[in-house]
Amino acid sequence: MTQRKLPKLEPETAAYWTSGADGALRIQRCADCGTYQHPPFPHCSTCHGESVSPEVVSGKGHLASFTINYEPWLPGLPVPFVFGVVELAEQVQLYVFTNVLAEIDAVRVGMPLTVQFEQHGDVWLPMFREDAA
Amino acid sequence: MTLLPEKLTCITGAAQSEVGRPSKRTALQLTADACLAAIADAGLSPGDIDGIATYPGKSSEGGGIAPVSPSEAAAVLGIEPRWILASAEGFSHMAPIFNAVTAIACGLARHVVVFRSVAQAQARAVSRASTLMSGARERVDGNNAWTVPYGALSPINTFALYAQAYFAKYGATEAQLGAIAVNSRANAAHNANAIYRKPLTLDDYLASRVISSPLRLFDCDSHIDGSTAIVLSHRDAAKDLRNPPLHIEAMGMAVGGLWVGRHEGDFTSLPAAHRAGRMLWERTDLAPPDMDCAQIYDGFSIHVWMWMEALGLVPPGEACRFVEGGTRIALDGELPLNTGGGQLSAGRFHGYGHIHEATVQLWGRGSERQVRDAKTCVISNGGYGYGAMILRRD
Numbered sequence: 001m002t003q004r005k006l007p008k009l010e011p012e013t014a015a016y017w018t019s020g021a022d023g024a025l026r027i028q029r030c031a032d033c034g035t036y037q038h039p040p041f042p043h044c045s046t047c048h049g050e051s052v053s054p055e056v057v058s059g060k061g062h063l064a065s066f067t068i069n070y071e072p073w074l075p076g077l078p079v080p081f082v083f084g085v086v087e088l089a090e091q092v093q094l095y096v097f098t099n100v101l102a103e104i105d106a107v108r109v110g111m112p113l114t115v116q117f118e119q120h121g122d123v124w125l126p127m128f129r130e131d132a133a
Numbered sequence: 134m135t136l137l138p139e140k141l142t143c144i145t146g147a148a149q150s151e152v153g154r155p156s157k158r159t160a161l162q163l164t165a166d167a168c169l170a171a172i173a174d175a176g177l178s179p180g181d182i183d184g185i186a187t188y189p190g191k192s193s194e195g196g197g198i199a200p201v202s203p204s205e206a207a208a209v210l211g212i213e214p215r216w217i218l219a220s221a222e223g224f225s226h227m228a229p230i231f232n233a234v235t236a237i238a239c240g241l242a243r244h245v246v247v248f249r250s251v252a253q254a255q256a257r258a259v260s261r262a263s264t265l266m267s268g269a270r271e272r273v274d275g276n277n278a279w280t281v282p283y284g285a286l287s288p289i290n291t292f293a294l295y296a297q298a299y300f301a302k303y304g305a306t307e308a309q310l311g312a313i314a315v316n317s318r319a320n321a322a323h324n325a326n327a328i329y330r331k332p333l334t335l336d337d338y339l340a341s342r343v344i345s346s347p348l349r350l351f352d353c354d355s356h357i358d359g360s361t362a363i364v365l366s367h368r369d370a371a372k373d374l375r376n377p378p379l380h381i382e383a384m385g386m387a388v389g390g391l392w393v394g395r396h397e398g399d400f401t402s403l404p405a406a407h408r409a410g411r412m413l414w415e416r417t418d419l420a421p422p423d424m425d426c427a428q429i430y431d432g433f434s435i436h437v438w439m440w441m442e443a444l445g446l447v448p449p450g451e452a453c454r455f456v457e458g459g460t461r462i463a464l465d466g467e468l469p470l471n472t473g474g475g476q477l478s479a480g481r482f483h484g485y486g487h488i489h490e491a492t493v494q495l496w497g498r499g500s501e502r503q504v505r506d507a508k509t510c511v512i513s514n515g516g517y518g519y520g521a522m523i524l525r526r527d
Contacts, residue, residue, distance in 0.1 A: 005281050008272035039279060039394045065301070065400045067293035068346040073265055073286035083285045083345070085294050085400065095396050099283045109301040125282055 003076035006123050012040045015054040020117030020124025026054035027088065027096075036091045059115035060131055061088040064095060068104050082107050086128055101129040137416055138238035143371040143378035144524065145244075146175025146364035147492040152326050152480050155254035156358035160200035163360040164250045165209045171362035172210075176375030177244055182364075183215045184242030186229035188249055188483065190219030196263030197252035197358070206248060216242040222388075226484035227520025231384055233365050245365045249485035253356035264356060279394040289353060289433060291391075292516065293345040296435040298400035300347055305438075305453035307347060311338035312456040313434040313470075314351040314477050316463065321474025323502035328357055329478040352434040354476035361485035363492070379495050382509070382523040385413030392517045401450075406443035409519040413511075414445065417523060421446050424523070425507040426494055427468055428487035431475040432516045440513045444521060469504045484514030488522070495526045 007017050016038070019026040029036045030044035031051035043050045066084035082100040084107070087093065100107055101116065114131035117124040148170030150156075150163040158166070172179055191202035203217050216236045220228040226249065233245040256263040265286045266277045273281040280291060299305055315335055321327035333351065341350040371378040389405025390397050397404040414420065421444065429440045438452035446468065447455045456462050462470035473479050473490035480486065491510040493499050499507075513521040 004284070005267045005286075006272050007278040007282050008270075008274040010274060010278075013278065037395075065294040065298035067290055067297055067348075068343075069284060069290055069293075070342070070346075071287070071289075071344045073284070074262060074267070077284055077286075081284055083280075083283050083290050083294075085396070093397070093399070097279050097283055097285070109298065123282075 003074055004120060006120055009122065012042060016040060017123045017125070019054060020119070020126060023117065024056045025059040025115045025126055027057050027090065027094065028052050029055040036094050038094060038096055057088060057090050061086040061113055063100065063107070063109055063111045063113055065109055066100060066107050068107070080104055084128070086113055096126060098126060098128045101127050106130070138235050139381040139384050139416070141238040141368050142234045142365055142381050143368050144363055144381065144492060145366040145371050145374045145376055145378060146171045146173070146177065147489050148174050148362055149326055149489055150360040152328055152357050152359040153254060154328050154355070154357050154480070155258050158358070160197070160250050160252040160358065160360070161205060161209055163358060164201045164206050164248055167250070167360035167362035168206060168210055168246050168248055171364050172246060174376065175244070175364040175366065177364065179210050179212050182210070182212045182244050182246050184217065184233060184236055184245035185212065185214045186218040186220065186233050186245060186247045188226050188229050189221030194268060196260070197254070197256035198264070200252040201250045214242070216245065222518070225386060225388060225518035225520045226514040227384070227386065227522060230363065230365065230488070230522070231386055231520065234381060234384065237365060237367050243367050243370050246362055247365065248360055248362040249483055250360035251356070251481060251483065252358050253481065254358045257356055276392060276394045287345070288516065289345045289348055292433045292435055293348045295400050295403075295439065296347050299435065299438065299453075302399070302401045303450040303453060307339060308335060309453040309457045310347070310352065310434055311335050312459045312462070313431065313437050314338050316456070316459045317431065317471050317475040317477040320464065320472050320502055321478035323500065324473045324479055327474040327479040328355060329474070348433060348435065351477065354432050354481045357480035357482070359480065359482065361482050361489045363485070363488060376496055377526055379492060380525045380527070382419060382525040383413050383416035385409040385411070385416070385521040386519065387412065388518045403439045403443055403519065406440055406513070406519040409521050410444040413521045413523065419509065419523060419525070423509055424468065424511045425509045426472055426504045427470050428472070428491050428510060428512045429470060430484055430487060430513045430515055431471060431477050432481070434477065436516055437470070443519075444511060444513060446511070464502060464504060472499065472502050472504060484520070487512050487514065491524050495524055
């Protein structure tokens with residue numbers, strides 16, 4: 001995909017989009033109650049504490065759902081591609097959106113995934129591929 | 134039951150402008166057309182209107198999604214409102230109606246016109262990209278930042294995730310989903326204001342191109358130019374007007390994490406829509422079997438299944454089987470659905486087509502698409518934020 005529209009790095013989101021610089025995925029977690037939350041917020045929406053910070057996670061999960069997009073929305077957007085939502089291993093219903101890097105015929109709900117970053121300037125997009133392990 | 138604000142409020146008039154793809158009339162003209170016709174339909178004159186509200190307000194972004202402000206509309210209608218509102222939050226299209234209900238119940242206004250105008254066909258004629266979620270900025274921010282970088286430039290990509298998860302969990306089929314589009318098109322054939330009226334068969338549906346699996350072209354609503362206006366009145370002022378008052382029997386509303394990118398549940402339902410549904414039925418003695426027809430939001434066909442289950446019209450996982458074959462949702466079925474064609478065939482009015490169609494049915498104006506003896510209708514609006522309403526005629 002050559003024509004990606006990149007995310008703006010905002011105070012609450014920059015840590016997520018730049019986490020891959022050292023090869024690790026980070027998800028915001030509350031030090032008080034231990035809850036992960038994504039998208040990140042300025043405080044914990046479970047216990048309302050402010051001790052939230054990005055924490056390294058395994059980068060593993062499974063594919064909660066997916067779609068194969070065939071529509072070339074913009075010139076230069078290669079299709080088809082797989083848009084999916086990953087439920088991360090660390091917590092029930094802790095979801096991140098992604099592209100699944102796989103043959104479209106091989107994609108299925110529930111497939112195990114692992115993160116792989118794709119760098120575009122100051123953004124490291126978390127992508128996911130099948131976790132063979 | 135405590136006296137609820139909606140019990141003090143009635144719908145007394147409704148109208149739609151012409152619908153174009155594109156229209157030659159400007160969004161402001163279309164707005165005035167709809168508002169003046171709705172006010173006249175109620176048996177009122179513009180000078181009687183003391184409140185005005187709209188979803189969402191005015192913005193230069195979004196490709197004609199928000200072309201007219203309530204202040205502009207008030208000026209062009211020549212009215213002097215004491216109460217005015219633009220409500221964009223959470224994509225809860227019904228929010229200005231719910232707020233108008235409370236304004237009327239509190240005595241801030243007596244007759245309120247609520248309008249929803251769209252000019253997306255005009256915008257798309259200039260730029261196909263104008264309605265994409267990527268926006269005009271160099272980089273994407275807010276909610277869209279979580280999806281657009283992954284090529285998900287349309288809401289269809291997000292709701293396709295819901296459709297796929299639902300298919301996987303409940304074993305639903307493409308033919309079952311196709312029943313929604315086929316039913317809508319059959320009803321649109323009898324609606325002169327619908328944009329797509331040519332018959333659609335299930336085979337046509339299954340042969341149409343996939344946009345974002347499992348959703349196809351005919352699972353998507355279509356951008357239009359047009360305006361819908363609804364007049365709400367205090368019940369004491371409603372009884373002497375031109376139309377039999379349509380009672381707002383109950384209303385329900387909710388927002389959920391979807392609007393901020395935080396998804397709840399397992400993608401097979403819209404949990405916040407279920408909260409709106411529970412609120413709705415808590416406020417009435419009526420129950421789902423009492424509904425004579427249903428106007429259910431269909432930005433994408435999959436919304437209809439999600440909403441039918443959220444409203445308790447069918448149990449979770451059963452919407453796919455309920456609509457299969459189309460018999461039970463047809464005009465003469467047990468729950469006539471989207472009787473004017475919904476958004477899939479009548480155009481993207483963001484829920485106001487559904488509200489308008491409910492008034493058509495309850496006032497007996499449906500002609501060939503009239504549901505026999507329709508006295509009650511349940512309506513739902515929204516994909517990201519959720520509103521539901523029951524209208525009832527004596």
